[in-house]
Amino acid sequence: MQTNSKRKGEPDVKIVFWTHRKMSCGKQTYLFQIEAGNLRTLSKIKKQIGGTVSGEGYNPQTKSTILILRREFESSLQFKKFKEQFSFKFEKVKN
DSSP states (O other), rough: OOOBBBBOOOOOEEEEEEEEOTTTOOEEEEEEEHHHHEEEEEHHHHHHHHHEEEEEEETTTTEEEEEEEEEEEEEEEEEEEETTTBBOOOOEEHH
């Protein structure tokens, strides 16, 4: 994973995502893995993404907290528009 901060002075954050489930009605469930060294930043991003917490962890090498969120979207277009509102880049993981 690479550092995904876009703005100068913002803390380093890593956000990766993958498609968890595609339903026949067109809805899609995505999982987001957020890694941040600052709990305030992690909480802020968690609130912006929304969804349900699916897992938590800690990386002792980077001293950062990891959070996995699950969120459902009506379509892939809705998800694409959702991603564009963030100042952070999202990295897709193939599954």
